[in-house]
Amino acid sequence: MRKIKRFIQLGLSIILMGALLLFANESGYADEASVTVKKGDTLYSISQKYNLTVRELKEYNSLTNNTIYIGQKLVLPVLYKPEQMYSVVGGSFSKKDNAKKQIGKLKKEGIDATLTTKVINDKTYYRIQAGVFSKKANAEKQKKLLQKNGIKDAYIATYNTLHINGVHLGSTYGQVLQQFRKPMKTEDHLNIRSLYYVGDGAGIRVNFNMKDGSIFGLQAYPEYLKLRNLPIHKNQVINEYGYPNKVQKVSCYESATCGQYIYQFNKNELIIQFDRDGKTVQYFDLKKMH
Incomplete structure (x- = not known):
């Protein structure tokens, strides 16, 4: 066996x-x-x-x-820029039920609207999202459609594809090496490759699609990277990614409690966990939403 x-x-x-x-x-x-x-x-x-x-x-x-x-x-250290996407957003409700009522009305009109959230200064706001587009012209059409159906404050929000240091889901292994540099050593286990840069811990873990070699999961651990342009403090995270969609507390090592910022965009999810001090990044975890 x-x-x-x-x-x-x-x-x-x-x-x-x-x-x-x-x-x-x-x-x-x-x-x-x-x-x-x-x-x-x-x-x-x-x-x-x-x-x-x-x-x-x-x-x-x-x-x-x-x-x-x-x-x-x-x-050659070529920096990759994440792709820009255009999201049509409307409303900002403090009560979830009010946002859901508006979404129900839009769906009756054939508009595929969903609920999205933003956490700003520890307060959650509920918003309506009606599509993510790669072309701004298509987003403009959707915005006008929302305004016509009563969402007068509809606007277009420009977002970068969720990424870690410029590497996003669908990137290649070559792009990982470009952004994070060549590691001291690597280890493979099934479709996961661990890249070691500093100390005994893996600085990067990459999940590969075996059919085409593209990335469908990426984890980064700043402690084992020492990468200058990677945000490692909470204020730097907000400057890079904006306010998160969700904030939650989780149990971490030695029975401590750690905080997480969760970003969700275009069916992808980026979880950033902070250390017990509430400020220093422990790890980044980029993956598809379940």
């Missing part, structure tokens, strides 16, 4: 590696985000060509000195 179990795990690992090869070259980075060293190239000449510093090139490629060789692939 143990042999069969090991065989199944080995087979799944092979499938995972095969999926990764569909979108990553032998260095583990996307082709369009790397450069191959040619005769006469130096770190300085490459850095000048791509508007980088030598230090950035060395850090992103884990180089301890300035020596490079012909044929070597160097990753």
Whole structure:
């Protein structure tokens, strides 16, 4: 029985590696985000060509000195920007039932409206959301439809696709490496890859779709990343993501209580958990909504 179990795990690992090869070259980075060293190239000449510093090139490629060789692939630190989406929103109710009544009326008119919430200064507000669009023109049409049906304060809210450091669901493994840099080591278990950067803990855990290699889950632990542009304090989180849709308390280590900010957008969910001090980020968890 143990042999069969090991065989199944080995087979799944092979499938995972095969999926990764569909979108990553032998260095583990996307082709369009790397450069191959040619005769006469130096770190300085490459850095000048791509508007980088030598230090950035060395850090992103884990180089301890300035020596490079012909044929070597160097990753370029290209920052990915999350896609902008347009959401049609209306109303701001302090009572949930009032928002639900308005949604019921809209549905009778054939408008697919749903309830959404925002927590601002510990108070929950209930709002009507009537679609998420990639094109602003389509959102404008939906806004006018809502206004015609009595939601006079309907407006278009611009949101970024939920992400962690620019990586969103559907991104590739190459984009993960671009945003978080090459790890010291990796570990694979079924369709989960753990990336280690600092200390003994995994800084990143990535869940892969075995069919196309895209990401359907991403967890990040700032304590094991030491990444400067990742928000690690509550005020930085609000500056990056805005006010959350939900706030809740959960049990964490040593019987303590930790707070969570929960962001929900376009059927994706980002949970950000704070430490016992209520300010410092413990982890980010990006996944599909259940």
